[in-house]
Amino acid sequence: MRIAFLIVVLAGAVFYSYIAFIDLNFLTRTGRLGPGFFPRIVGVAMVVFTFWALVDALRERRAAQDDGSAWRDVVTLMALAVGYAVLLRLLGGFPATVVYLGLSLVIVNPGRHLQNAILTAVIPTAIYLLFDRLLNANMPPALLDLPF
């Protein structure tokens, strides 16, 4: 996985450098340093160092010792977070938070139904009061026309 991550970073670095050399000028028409000056230095350095780190990682390659259950838990949490992002767009701040927290607690804190039910009600309410009423901050609006 480490090698895969480094390959993704390297691909990003190559793409960044490509744009820096193709789209952005090194000098302006008046001969001053242009918008491509800094990105070209950063891009080339990023490609060199990522490639170097990748070579090191390939040399040190060892059998994967990842704990399957650790990955399962973290991927579940990531999936729930991404699901929350989608729900926020569709349902808006408060309803999406209630749905997300209810579902998340059932999955990551199983068997404690009463505790989960209380937390699902209390936390979104407290956060809504803090952000919307006390701090007068923006809460995500719903894309769908909800009856509440």
Place this chain on the structure above:
Amino acid sequence: MDIFGDLMMGLSLAISPINMLYLLAGAMVGMVVGVIPGFGPSAGLAILLPVTFGMDPVPAIMMLAAIYYGAMYGGTITSILLNTPGESATVASTFDGFPLAKNGRAGPALVMQAAASFVGGTVGVVLITILAPMFAQVSRSFGPPEYFLLAVMGMLTLIVMIGQHWKLGVVSALIGFALGTVGVDLETGQGRYTFGSAELIGGIYFIPIAIGLFGLGELFYAFYQGLHKTGTGGIVQYDKEERFWPTRHDWISTRMTMARHSILGFIVGVIPGAGATIASLMAYSTERSISKNKANFGKGEMAGLVAPETANNAASSGAMIPLLTLGIPGSASTAVLLAAFLMWGLRPGPLFMEQNPELAWGLIASMYLGNMALLAISIFAIPLFVQMIKVPYRVLGPTIIVICTLGTFSVHASFVETYLMFGAGIVGFFMRLYGFSPAALVLALVLGPLAEEALRQTLTISRGSFGIFVERSASLWIIAVTIGLLVLLPLLGRFGKKAEEAEKAGT
């Protein structure tokens, strides 16, 4: 106006009821952040920064600063009672803190850590009061070449401290620099890496990246480590002990330890990249080597707890010097604080204290009051924090995701920034897992645009010649200090590592 007069003016501002309220709230929240394992001041600051948007700059900055140094106090409670450091700067506090608790001296250990933190923090603020105006005076002669070199120094020292994975640290910093180039080029007006998106014209905003990397990234990593599965069964029951308060011998035997490590911690804190973790490990190692009771270290020696605690709090004060007087953050936490200053249109630097005396001196004065408040909170609110330690990670996790998400959205009401925060969270997890440095990325994201602007201005002044960096005496001094730090810092890092290894080996 003299320093004392400025300080009194700051104190009169800080002591107003509303500012005191925010200061106390910040100190309390900072302690809570410190208590949660895996979450340090940078995560706490990033997550809670959006909460301060509706406030005036003065109470908001005071509150954020209180969160920053309050986290140092809170992190030790879990080190002593649970043998789990709340953050990296309190790792050294587990070495003797937990054995003290196991020996039935948890109460005295908790009180002494609060006192040591107070002494370290207060000496640190006294030194800020004296030294910050002097630093500002010196840095007034700085121009673009010096600012570019300072940014380079900040990045290099941080990368050097990463040690074994320094190449990944460089890559992390370069990713931060690359993200910092997104948006319209201020000199030519040309769009860079915007791909036609109106949301990216203004550049990639710092807050979603910092919240994603430090908030979500750390949370995912904590789940990966299985923190959500561990209970709090190992927590030491301090309330059943015979004696809660330290003995006279505890105070007398550690008074010089506090004095020594307040100064040492402050000096290490001023150095960009070194920070509170190195300061605390160095303090432990130094104290152990000069102590008459060497054999007791690791078995419950009070000086072994007091030394790192004094040093990490003094270091967090020391780190405010380069931030306030040069506008250059030396760590991820101070980078988030810098972002907060910039958000309110304030630009820390040589003229900051002169142009914003109320804010600068109000902040410094609030740190005196904050340390006093934290001393009281960290002794008398221990039962409250013990209850917080008992909240399981599996409940905290989803709640933190909600706060990060709504906090990010509340800044600009932008879904793009919210999605960016989730992306940064996932990337931050992989960075943490594979030895990259999220702190270097965030620091580079803040310093990148400043460094680019300074470099372009420098080369315009010199008509493209890099010789300008060795023609100015101020630049030469910065280069010399940078070279000195690059040689010295790996030695300091090794010093800290030795302390950890010796502790693990039980020698």
